[in-house]
Amino acid sequence: MNTERTIIVAITGASGSLYAKELMKFLGKHLFLRMYVAVSDAGRIVYEIETGNSIERDVPENAELFSEKDFSAPFISGSCPFDAMVIVPCSMATLAAVAQGTGQNIIHRGADVCLKERRKLILVPRETPLSVVHLRNMLICAEIGAVVLPAMPGFYHHPRSVNDVVKFIVARILDHLEISHQMVAAWNPTVSV
Ligand SMILES: Cc1cc2nc3c(=O)[nH]c(=O)nc-3n(C[C@H](O)[C@H](O)[C@H](O)COP(=O)(O)O)c2cc1C
Numbered sequence: 524m525n526t527e528r529t530i531i532v533a534i535t536g537a538s539g540s541l542y543a544k545e546l547m548k549f550l551g552k553h554l555f556l557r558m559y560v561a562v563s564d565a566g567r568i569v570y571e572i573e574t575g576n577s578i579e580r581d582v583p584e585n586a587e588l589f590s591e592k593d594f595s596a597p598f599i600s601g602s603c604p605f606d607a608m609v610i611v612p613c614s615m616a617t618l619a620a621v622a623q624g625t626g627q628n629i630i631h632r633g634a635d636v637c638l639k640e641r642r643k644l645i646l647v648p649r650e651t652p653l654s655v656v657h658l659r660n661m662l663i664c665a666e667i668g669a670v671v672l673p674a675m676p677g678f679y680h681h682p683r684s685v686n687d688v689v690k691f692i693v694a695r696i697l698d699h700l701e702i703s704h705q706m707v708a709a710w711n712p713t714v715s716v
Pocket residue numbers: 534535536537538539563564565566568569572613614615616617618649650
C-alpha cells in the first residue's frame with residue numbers, strides 16, 4: 524500500500540491548525556513520501572494563533588512550503604504527478620472557491636488540478652453552524668469528486684487529551700490517503716467499555 528507518493532497538504536484560515544500540524548508531523552516521518560505544503564494568508568495567521576508558532580517551524584524536512592500566491596508551485600499544473608491533496612483545515616471561503624473552480628490562489632488551483640486529473644482531493648471543512656451556502660458548496664464538492672471529511676471528531680475511542688481528538692480526524696484523513704497508521708484503534712464492537 525505505501526509506495527513512493529507525492530501529497531499536497533494545504534492549510535487555510537479555518538480553525539483547526541492542529542489537524543494540519545499533526546498530519547504534517549506524521550507524513551514527515553515517512554521517507555516514501557514527498558510533500559508540498561501550501562498555506563493561505565489567512566491560514567498562516569490562524570496557524571500562528573492556534574499553535575503559537577509559525578508554520579515554517581512545523582514544515583518537515585521532506586516538504587516544500589509555498590505561500591498562496593506563489594504560482595511557481597509545481598502542483599498548479601496537471602503535468603506535476605502528485606497523488607493527492609488534503610485541504611486541512613478548509614475554510615468556507617476555500618470550500619466555495621473549490622466548488623466554483625475559481626483558481627485564484629495555488630490552493631484553489633491545486634484542487635482544480637486534482638479534480639480535472641481525477642486525483643484524490645480531501646477537504647476537511649470547519650465551521651459551525653453551517654449556512655445553506657456552506658451545505659450547498661459541500662454537496663457540490665462531493666458531487667464533483669472530492670472527499671468531504673468534516674472536522675467532526677468522534678468520542679467512542681475515549682480521548683483523554685486534545686491531541687487524541689486531533690488524532691481521530693488525522694487518522695480518518697490517512698485512511699482516505701490509504702496510508703497505514705496506528706493513530707487511533709479501529710472500532711471494535713467486541714471491546715467492552
Ligand atoms: C481566528 C480565526 C478563526 C477562523 N475560523 C474559521 C473557521 O473555522 N471556518 C471558516 O470558514 N473561516 C474561519 N475564519 C475566517 C477565514 O480565515 C476567512 O474567511 C479567510 O478569508 C479564509 O481565507 P482562505 O480560505 O484563503 O484561507 C477564521 C478566521 C480567524 C482569524
